[in-house]
Amino acid sequence: MSEYEAMLAAAIKEARQGLAEGGIPIGAAIFDQSGKLIGAGHNRRVQHGDPSAHGETDAFRNAGRQRSYRNLIMVTTLAPCWYCSGLIRQFGFRTVVVGESRTFQGGVEWLRSNGVEIVDLDNMDCVTLLGDYIRAHPEIWNEDIGEE
Ligand SMILES: [Zn+2]
DSSP, X not given: OOHHHHHHHHHHHHXXXXXXXXXXXXXXXXXXXXXXXXXXXXXXXXXXTOTXXXXXXXXXXXXXXXXXXXXXXXXXXSOXXXXXXXXHHHHTOOEEEESXXXXXXXXXXXXXXXXXXXXXXXXXXXXXXXXXXXXXXXXXXXXXXXXX
């Protein structure tokens, strides 16, 4: 298992926790260069009735105040949406590990074109976990990505 795959495992664990809570299974985790976990979180739209609680924003909040994000790695089970891509750019993350971008591409190409390194692991556990949820709850998924 590569270092990035080990990091993704922490985000998948968060996604599974979200699913167990009755929420959308998307998880994220922030690591430093040495592989130390700084913060983790998962989408809590359903649990908290909070449309701004995406996996990435939840991990970002749980990481607390950081002096710099340039050497931190954002790891997420799904390609970050535009909102979270904005967060990644705003705070200067330079590396984003993506579990999969088949289900949703979000701002991946935009991030790449702005010099952010995207490591797309194309992980089938991530594809299946979210795909099964979307088939069961298409309306919640559409709500999450801002589509009608
Ligand atoms: Zn997002």
